[in-house]
Amino acid sequence: KQEVTQIPAALSVPEGENLVLNCSFTDSAIYNLQWFRQDPGKGLTSLLLIQSSQREQTSGRLNASLDKSSGRSTLYIAASQPGDSATYLCAVIRNRDDKIIFGKGTRLHILP
Amino acid sequence: NAGVTQTPKFQVLKTGQSMTLQCAQDMNHNSMYWYRQDPGMGLRLIYYSASEGTTDKGEVPNGYNVSRLNKREFSLRLESAAPSQTSVYFCASTIFYEQYFGPGTRLTVT
Secondary structure, three states: OOOEEEEOEEEEOOOOOOOOEEEEEEOOOOOOOOEEEOOOOOOEHHHHEEEEEOOOEEEEEEEEEEEEEOOEEEEEEOOOOHOOOEEEEEEEOOOOOOEEEEEEOEEEEEEE | OEEEEEEEEEEEEEEOOOOEEEEEEEOOOOOOOOOOOOOEEEEEEEEEEEOOOOOOOOOOOOEEEEEEOOEEEEEEEOOOHHHHOOOOEEEEEEEEEEEEEOEEEEEEEE
16 A cells, blocks of 8 residues: 655744755655645645656755655755745655555744 | 636535535646545545546545536535535646646535
């Protein structure tokens, strides 16, 4: 059974710091991994999509990496800002049945 | 381009009442999904539709029915609402395995 785990569940850091959010998955047979942002009371906004053949994707201050062999992905946020405060979720799509499995998210709070 | 839209945004039901949550996408995507999100449980898949005319059960389908009316629309029906169905419901569509989400419907069953 595919499981997706995100550690830590919550994180508070001072503004300006660089930080790393972790996502691990048990089954490496995936099509892709996608990182989302969710603000309180809102829907999910896609941040980055990494195809299974790719190692990383970058968008502005965000960089996501994927290591399928170890079942890990990281989301790196550079020079964090209070506006980055949100819950960050990762999700994988597994090959054998196209099912999408989400982690439970990391709640990030950037301290001004 | 509205993306994925959901109606209503909020709903309060009494136990035993029925209702249909509506979802539409204007991106010509084949696959559409219904999720529920609960505190501590994360996002769980209720039903999905890989293409017009097909639907499949997800992780938590009991108590729900779905209808893929056409390529644009995918509705979720609660025939007899229960308090355990109090949740936030999200619809999503997918193209080349990248997901796009609607804003959600917050449902309370009393």
